[in-house]
Amino acid sequence: MIFAGIDIGSNTAKAALIKDGTLMGTRVMLTGYHHLKAGTRVFGDVLVQAGLSRSDVSAIVSTGYGRASIDFADKAMTEILCHGAGAHFLNPDIRGVIDVGGQDSKAIALDDRGQVDNFAMNDKCAAGTGRFLEVMANALEVSLDRMGEVSLTADKPSKISSICTVFAESEVISMIARQEKRENIIAGIHAAAAARVGILAAKIRIQGPVMMTGGVAKNKGMKAALETQLNQPLIISPHCQETGAIGAAVLASRL
Amino acid sequence: MSDKSSSPLKIKAAKKMRDLMTTYYLEALDAARNHRQVAWITSGGPVEPLVAMDIIPVYPENHGAMIGSAKMGEDLCAKAEDMGYSGDLCAYARSDIACAVVKGGPIGGLPKPDMLICCNNICGTVLKWYEIQARYFQVPLFIFDTPVCHTGYTPEIAAYVQTQVHEYIAFLEQVTGKKMDPDKMNEVGRLSYQGQRLWQQVLNTTARKPSPMSAFDAFFFLALIVTLRGTQVAVDFYKELIDELEQRTRDGIGVVPDETFRLLWDNLPVWHQLKWLSDRFSAHKACLVADTYTSAWCSALKYIDENNFLDSMAEAYTRIYLNIGVDQMAEEVLKMIRFYDVDGLVMHSNRSCKPYSFGQMDIMQIVREKTGIPVLMIEADMVDPRSFSQSQVETRIDAFMEIVKHKAGRS
Numbered sequence: 001m002i003f004a005g006i007d008i009g010s011n012t013a014k015a016a017l018i019k020d021g022t023l024m025g026t027r028v029m030l031t032g033y034h035h036l037k038a039g040t041r042v043f044g045d046v047l048v049q050a051g052l053s054r055s056d057v058s059a060i061v062s063t064g065y066g067r068a069s070i071d072f073a074d075k076a077m078t079e080i081l082c083h084g085a086g087a088h089f090l091n092p093d094i095r096g097v098i099d100v101g102g103q104d105s106k107a108i109a110l111d112d113r114g115q116v117d118n119f120a121m122n123d124k125c126a127a128g129t130g131r132f133l134e135v136m137a138n139a140l141e142v143s144l145d146r147m148g149e150v151s152l153t154a155d156k157p158s159k160i161s162s163i164c165t166v167f168a169e170s171e172v173i174s175m176i177a178r179q180e181k182r183e184n185i186i187a188g189i190h191a192a193a194a195a196r197v198g199i200l201a202a203k204i205r206i207q208g209p210v211m212m213t214g215g216v217a218k219n220k221g222m223k224a225a226l227e228t229q230l231n232q233p234l235i236i237s238p239h240c241q242e243t244g245a246i247g248a249a250v251l252a253s254r255l
Numbered sequence: 256m257s258d259k260s261s262s263p264l265k266i267k268a269a270k271k272m273r274d275l276m277t278t279y280y281l282e283a284l285d286a287a288r289n290h291r292q293v294a295w296i297t298s299g300g301p302v303e304p305l306v307a308m309d310i311i312p313v314y315p316e317n318h319g320a321m322i323g324s325a326k327m328g329e330d331l332c333a334k335a336e337d338m339g340y341s342g343d344l345c346a347y348a349r350s351d352i353a354c355a356v357v358k359g360g361p362i363g364g365l366p367k368p369d370m371l372i373c374c375n376n377i378c379g380t381v382l383k384w385y386e387i388q389a390r391y392f393q394v395p396l397f398i399f400d401t402p403v404c405h406t407g408y409t410p411e412i413a414a415y416v417q418t419q420v421h422e423y424i425a426f427l428e429q430v431t432g433k434k435m436d437p438d439k440m441n442e443v444g445r446l447s448y449q450g451q452r453l454w455q456q457v458l459n460t461t462a463r464k465p466s467p468m469s470a471f472d473a474f475f476f477l478a479l480i481v482t483l484r485g486t487q488v489a490v491d492f493y494k495e496l497i498d499e500l501e502q503r504t505r506d507g508i509g510v511v512p513d514e515t516f517r518l519l520w521d522n523l524p525v526w527h528q529l530k531w532l533s534d535r536f537s538a539h540k541a542c543l544v545a546d547t548y549t550s551a552w553c554s555a556l557k558y559i560d561e562n563n564f565l566d567s568m569a570e571a572y573t574r575i576y577l578n579i580g581v582d583q584m585a586e587e588v589l590k591m592i593r594f595y596d597v598d599g600l601v602m603h604s605n606r607s608c609k610p611y612s613f614g615q616m617d618i619m620q621i622v623r624e625k626t627g628i629p630v631l632m633i634e635a636d637m638v639d640p641r642s643f644s645q646s647q648v649e650t651r652i653d654a655f656m657e658i659v660k661h662k663a664g665r666s
Contacts, residue, residue, distance in 0.1 A: 080654035123634040
């Protein structure tokens with residue numbers, strides 16, 4: 001039997017298909033304004049990619065901020081449960097998950113069966129989320145994708161002391177005015193964001209092995225900063241960005 | 256959310272309470288015309304001597320709750336910020352300070368005080384807040400200082416607070432120009448004790464399954480034990496309420512249709528989101544059966560001597576929930592978890608209330624270790640809606656309830 005998961009995040013929409021405990025395929029696209037349209041398209045794309053049609057799928061679970069908009073899903077579940085299930089599916093040894101998403105970052109503790117035991121999420125403030133990095137990338141005129149590699153060349157990471165995204169941005173602008181090196185500022189931004197996420201991990205006393213999920217996991221600089229912050233290596237799957245959608249498909253198979 | 260046919264029967268006493276509160280506020284607003292004096296007092300302050308001396312007590316904090324419930328907090332808080340107060344200041348303080356100036360809020364501001372009574376058993380913010388109001392209204396201020404009992408009530412604390420009880424009476428006698436009548440004081444003390452005991456009984460009814468009322472109802476019915484403590488009105492009302500709740504239990508009426516999960520709430524309510532939160536939890540068949548907040552108005556009963564209120568009041572007002580150590584607070588929370596047999600704990604990390612929110616992380620860990628029940632922390636503010644995000648809180652509640660369902664093995 002084939003099961004599907006659709007994850008409508010604030011930035012990107014993801015879809016995943018699983019069959020008999022193996023991953024058949026995933027798709028990612030920008031969410032845009034219309035959640036249902038994005039969900040319909042990303043789901044259609046992943047079906048085409050796998051050479052399947054709607055009727056081949058036994059059950060669908062939606063997740064992410066737009067989860068309630070996906071009216072053709074059998075059930076909507078929170079991204080916390082889905083990232084937990086997805087991480088466990090990708091690596092059953094995982095006991096901790098750090099997900100840095102577009103407007104949320106979260107730390108999740110899993111038990112040995114992959115069930116969510118506890119979680120912590122950022123408060124209303126955007127510091128430590130993907131949005132924070134996006135704002136900084138704009139201010140520094142670096143594409144989001146290149147931030148990671150640029151920061152790895154830093155020789156002396158700048159110190160960002162503001163915890164608020166807006167204040168941090170003006171702090172960064174004043175650093176640009178002082179002609180601090182771009183790579184050092186970016187490394188400082190990663191360290192500041194990692195410190196915020198580190199608080200969430202500490203709140204739930206996260207245990208290893210820890211997997212980092214979400215699109216931000218592709219950012220090598222952010223990974224390195226978090227590893228320093230958490231004092232342990234992070235496991236990153238090639239499917240880090242689609243972990244929520246994969247978890248949703250796993251949970252669909254248990255409906 | 257429930258459909259119409261299964262929506263719970265409303266608690267009838269609610270209407271009567273609304274009427275009583277209206278009468279109370281009208282009387283307070285008319286005080287000057289009737290040649291009566293008004294004292295503003297903190298929510299955990301020793302009100303009984305005021306009642307005994309026929310002074311009308313008025314509570315800026317209860318007013319703050321009304322402002323929050325009426326969703327008028329944002330404008331008033333912003334006004335206080337315009338006046339130069341920090342956005343980090345307690346939203347009750349901000350809205351009260353602004354309200355005094357603009358006469359805003361649901362009842363057009365509180366009646367002008369003749370005196371201010373500030374007891375710091377609930378927080379330290381009240382000290383500066385009441386000083387500001389004393390300057391603004393040019394009225395005398397009495398500060399009743401209750402040291403934090405981190406480990407217990409020492410003889411030094413007892414002597415220190417007891418001295419202030421005498422100073423407090425002397426202050427009231429001076430401001431009113433009248434002597435206190437000891438018999439009247441004893442009578443008010445007895446009524447206060449009875450009222451608090453009845454309030455405890457009201458809260459105890461929610462240990463039944465299904466719970467005849469929720470913490471959201473308790474947040475509402477609390478108003479009388481706060482504002483009319485020490486009066487026959489409060490005693491009579493709570494007797495009626497208990498009768499109604501007992502009858503609901505006999506009839507098997509629960510406040511949440513198909514109550515499946517029982518939860519405990521910590522910290523003040525999010526006044527501007529009561530209905531939304533209640534609906535969110537009800538949709539998961541979860542009932543917030545009890546809370547640490549409303550029980551603060553009866554938790555010191557064990558220290559009160561019904562027949563000698565004035566001498567026992569010092570200890571009762573010093574050893575309230577917010578004025579004890581975190582270990583002891585955790586112990587109280589654990590007791591409530593057992594008594595109300597709950598499946599999870601919901602903690603409101605309240606931007607406004609630092610003494611209540613400080614220590615929550617430790618209490619959370621203690622609860623998780625000793626009971627294994629899931630604990631949810633949501634960030635909000637009791638009055639200022641700018642510190643609250645529905646979609647974020649919704650995701651947390653949904654995820655938390657998924658864990659509660661899994662752990663409780665029911666769905």
